[in-house]
Amino acid sequence: MEAEQIEIAEFLGRYPPFSFLPEKTLHRVASSVEITYFRQGADVYRFGDEIHDLCFIRSGSIEIYRRNGNLYNRLSVGDVFGQLGLLMKNRIRLPSRALEDSLIYFIPEAVFNELCDNFEEFAYYVEIDDKRKMNKAVQQQREESALSSVKVSSLIVRQPVMISMDASIRQAALKMTNESVSSLLIVDEEAPLEDNGVCRNTLVGILTDRDLRTRVVSQGIDLDQSVANVMTHSPKTLDKDTYVFEAMLTMLRFNLHHLPVVDHGEPLGVIAISDIVRYESKNSLFIVGLIHRQHSTEELVAVSKDVQSCFVRMVHQESNAHMIGSAMSVIGRSFKQRLLELAEEKLGPPPVPYCFLALGSMARDEQLLITDQDNALILSNEYDAAKHSAYFEALSEFVSEGLDKCGYPLCTGRIMATNPRWRKTITEWRECFADWIDHPNPDALLHSSVFFDLEGVYGKTEWAEDLYRFVVNRAKNSPKFLASLARNALLRTPPLGFFKEFVMEQDGEHRRTINLKRRGTAPLADLIRVHALAVGSTSRNSIDRLDDVIKAGILPDKRGQELKYAMEYLAMVRIRHQVEDVEESREPDNNIEPDTLSDIERRNLKEAFNVLNNSQRFLKYRYPFS
Amino acid sequence: MARVVDSFSWHEYLRQQAKDSQHPLLKDFFVSQDFPEDLSLDQTEFVALDFETTGLDPENDEIVSIGLVPFTMQRIKVAKAKHWIVRPKCQLTDDSIVIHGITHSEILNAPLISEVLEKVIQELSGKVVVVHYRYIESEFLNSVVVKELGEEMWFPMVDTMQIEAQQHRCGWRSKLKRLFGGKLPSIRLVDSRLRYGLPRYHMHSAMTDAIATAELLQAQVRHRFPETTPVSELWQ
Numbered sequence: 001m002e003a004e005q006i007e008i009a010e011f012l013g014r015y016p017p018f019s020f021l022p023e024k025t026l027h028r029v030a031s032s033v034e035i036t037y038f039r040q041g042a043d044v045y046r047f048g049d050e051i052h053d054l055c056f057i058r059s060g061s062i063e064i065y066r067r068n069g070n071l072y073n074r075l076s077v078g079d080v081f082g083q084l085g086l087l088m089k090n091r092i093r094l095p096s097r098a099l100e101d102s103l104i105y106f107i108p109e110a111v112f113n114e115l116c117d118n119f120e121e122f123a124y125y126v127e128i129d130d131k132r133k134m135n136k137a138v139q140q141q142r143e144e145s146a147l148s149s150v151k152v153s154s155l156i157v158r159q160p161v162m163i164s165m166d167a168s169i170r171q172a173a174l175k176m177t178n179e180s181v182s183s184l185l186i187v188d189e190e191a192p193l194e195d196n197g198v199c200r201n202t203l204v205g206i207l208t209d210r211d212l213r214t215r216v217v218s219q220g221i222d223l224d225q226s227v228a229n230v231m232t233h234s235p236k237t238l239d240k241d242t243y244v245f246e247a248m249l250t251m252l253r254f255n256l257h258h259l260p261v262v263d264h265g266e267p268l269g270v271i272a273i274s275d276i277v278r279y280e281s282k283n284s285l286f287i288v289g290l291i292h293r294q295h296s297t298e299e300l301v302a303v304s305k306d307v308q309s310c311f312v313r314m315v316h317q318e319s320n321a322h323m324i325g326s327a328m329s330v331i332g333r334s335f336k337q338r339l340l341e342l343a344e345e346k347l348g349p350p351p352v353p354y355c356f357l358a359l360g361s362m363a364r365d366e367q368l369l370i371t372d373q374d375n376a377l378i379l380s381n382e383y384d385a386a387k388h389s390a391y392f393e394a395l396s397e398f399v400s401e402g403l404d405k406c407g408y409p410l411c412t413g414r415i416m417a418t419n420p421r422w423r424k425t426i427t428e429w430r431e432c433f434a435d436w437i438d439h440p441n442p443d444a445l446l447h448s449s450v451f452f453d454l455e456g457v458y459g460k461t462e463w464a465e466d467l468y469r470f471v472v473n474r475a476k477n478s479p480k481f482l483a484s485l486a487r488n489a490l491l492r493t494p495p496l497g498f499f500k501e502f503v504m505e506q507d508g509e510h511r512r513t514i515n516l517k518r519r520g521t522a523p524l525a526d527l528i529r530v531h532a533l534a535v536g537s538t539s540r541n542s543i544d545r546l547d548d549v550i551k552a553g554i555l556p557d558k559r560g561q562e563l564k565y566a567m568e569y570l571a572m573v574r575i576r577h578q579v580e581d582v583e584e585s586r587e588p589d590n591n592i593e594p595d596t597l598s599d600i601e602r603r604n605l606k607e608a609f610n611v612l613n614n615s616q617r618f619l620k621y622r623y624p625f626s
Numbered sequence: 627m628a629r630v631v632d633s634f635s636w637h638e639y640l641r642q643q644a645k646d647s648q649h650p651l652l653k654d655f656f657v658s659q660d661f662p663e664d665l666s667l668d669q670t671e672f673v674a675l676d677f678e679t680t681g682l683d684p685e686n687d688e689i690v691s692i693g694l695v696p697f698t699m700q701r702i703k704v705a706k707a708k709h710w711i712v713r714p715k716c717q718l719t720d721d722s723i724v725i726h727g728i729t730h731s732e733i734l735n736a737p738l739i740s741e742v743l744e745k746v747i748q749e750l751s752g753k754v755v756v757v758h759y760r761y762i763e764s765e766f767l768n769s770v771v772v773k774e775l776g777e778e779m780w781f782p783m784v785d786t787m788q789i790e791a792q793q794h795r796c797g798w799r800s801k802l803k804r805l806f807g808g809k810l811p812s813i814r815l816v817d818s819r820l821r822y823g824l825p826r827y828h829m830h831s832a833m834t835d836a837i838a839t840a841e842l843l844q845a846q847v848r849h850r851f852p853e854t855t856p857v858s859e860l861w862q
Binding site: 008010011035038039059 | 837
């Protein structure tokens with residue numbers, strides 16, 4: 001006797017599109033299903049698989065992906081999927097995977113077609129790409145706060161810097177300086193256990209920069225005293241399995257800026273509040289951790305594929321442009337750092353110390369998706385070209401090539417460490433900057449403005465800081481240099497016509513578009529840099545620079561805030577445009593089409609360009625070129 | 627009667643039964659049960675079987691409904707599921723009516739077990755039978771076969787309850803827990819399913835329970851065994 005599937009029919013009938021069906025039809029559908037149990041993480045369909053059933057989720061949940069691996073939708077009990085494949089020549093376009101253990105009802109194609117033919121509402125439901133369902137998935141993604149699902153141990157990027165409790169304050173301060181850390185863990189070294197020879201370090205205290213100021217220097221304490229006298233005893237610690245979210249709460253609650261992370265009392269590392277702020281995204285966190293664990297360029301290339309989806313997720317989590325720019329820059333820096341470690345493994349330790357520099361947007365913490373590599377090397381003054389140049393050439397080649405493969409294309413202007421011109425000793429760099437500043441020539445400066453955003457990412461990073469302080473000190477006292485830099489900052493104008501209408505690119509592939517980088521964020525960054533150097537700011541990030549500039553009081557009232565807003569807005573439009581590109585599987589770029597914007601968006605965009613326009617006029621007036 | 631002992635081989639037993647059986651229906655059935663010894667789970671054709679009965683004693687109680695559904699590790703073929711309501715020879719008590727949700731009129735119009743037995747055995751033919759708590763299905767089926775065909779019918783089944791029991795009731799942990807008066811997890815069909823994230827079904831017919839058992843085995847295998855495991859390792 002044919003079985004009547006009341007249980008299945010009753011359940012299907014609760015959800016659209018089956019709720020549109022008469023009971024008799026529903027029972028026939030129920031009697032036609034096939035059922036499969038999928039374990040969490042199992043593929044239901046891969047890209048290109050044949051599909052001959054409509055899928056209904058009876059229990060569990062399923063994630064649908066785009067071909068490029070980005071999440072497209074997240075479905076749960078009562079949802080259907082696979083209709084697109086059935087309507088598109090029986091091929092899977094959007095692969096699906098079980099997010100948790102799931103039970104799927106498969107409704108055969110023949111039944112599906114019959115339902116589409118006979119029931120209009122059914123057909124309508126399965127044929128529209130349901131935006132409403134999409135939004136639900138995106139919404140869920142936003143609600144999952146990254147901070148609540150990542151453990152603090154993943155924030156640790158270096159071994160803890162520790163010193164014995166027997167050490168003096170002076171020794172402790174020296175160690176902090178040499179290791180360039182702002183906090184030091186004080187440990188009690190126990191004798192090695194029997195035969196394994198491994199010392200067990202028990203954390204007894206912590207000493208921070210602030211402690212050195214408030215408890216040592218200002219109190220006039222003798223530096224040969226034991227560090228134990230001035231450290232914070234038995235500091236608050238975090239277990240390695242604590243969630244970042246809890247760590248953040250602990251820091252806020254106890255007003256702590258550094259927290260040691262321990263595993264059974266033994267220190268694993270220290271996290272600073274800035275680590276948490278900077279790494280606010282689960283994905284950027286995760287990727288940074290991953291980058292530092294890869295062992296070859298090929299493995300790094302594999303990781304680099306996730307950078308785009310990380311970017312997309314951050315935008316969906318409603319991070320602001322500043323956060324996204326910082327996260328992408330941290331990721332870029334991590335690639336450089338890991339590649340340099342790998343290069344040193346391959347080539348051996350460097351013959352003389354060096355510092356690898358990031359230039360441009362990465363140094364400004366403003367990196368987005370498409371960005372070429374701008375880098376350079378500071379070499380020790382002991383550098384001897386005859387003996388050492390081969391090593392640093394090979395090192396730079398290795399890194400540049402690796403970065404290129406990881407999605408950071410070679411710099412067309414050849415501003416890279418592979419170019420012997422941009423491998424200089426400390427003294428040569430100072431001479432070079434001194435020359436640019438003392439004998440400014442707008443044409444020569446045009447190609448070197450990128451050097452005025454520099455940051456050490458690996459090796460003797462303190463050299464980069466020294467060099468930048470040197471640059472700033474010299475620049476702020478050179479009106480001629482500032483004027484030349486200002487003149488260059490006026491070369492790229494906002495795309496506004498005489499009547500404040502948009503002026504678009506007239507020819508080429510990007511006709512009727514506006515390049516938001518070239519016409520927006522880049523000239524803004526240029527003009528902010530001029531002001532920053534003028535007031536002696538050593539910040540590199542445009543927003544931080546603006547804060548310094550506002551504090552110095554050189555801008556007309558409110559102009560600073562307007563500039564901040566314009567920078568954030570233009571960057572955000574650029575970011576959202578790139579996310580759209582990624583989601584539509586296009587190569588991301590900076591070219592937006594004003595015609596596709598809403599009235600409000602167009603108005604805001606004009607407003608932002610207008611701020612740039614006015615600020616450029618002010619720049620001309622403030623730094624006159626004679 | 628042959629029951630599971632250590633040196634016992636189901637394969638040998640089934641081959642012997644194929645030779646010894648007199649009734650052609652049973653002979654065919656045992657021949658069809660002669661699976662390759664290394665038949666793996668992912669290659670096996672299964673059929674999940676469930677009986678609803680008037681009680682627990684195969685001598686005095688009777689089957690009132692039979693549900694079965696053929697399946698593989700890939701798909702449970704609901705379209706090929708079968709369900710029979712069977713008219714017992716004795717009067718149904720009101721209690722069992724409530725339990726099974728089968729009405730008097732359905733039962734009055736239903737065939738006797740003797741009329742459907744052949745069809746049921748044919749549906750089981752060539753497939754590995756899967757049940758939840760093998761005592762009911764194997765004892766009642768044997769009892770009916772003895773009464774109707776005059777021969778015994780014992781054959782290996784996969785018992786999803788036994789698989790759960792091995793997971794949750796064996797081993798030192800469980801023993802220790804029991805020693806200290808701890809409560810062991812339930813291995814009833816409903817509770818076992820919940821552990822695998824399978825939904826709670828509201829109907830309790832032989833049909834629904836057969837599908838529920840098939841789903842449970844898919845889940846158990848996906849969680850516990852590689853799909854290349856020989857099916858004979860799960861035989862009871």
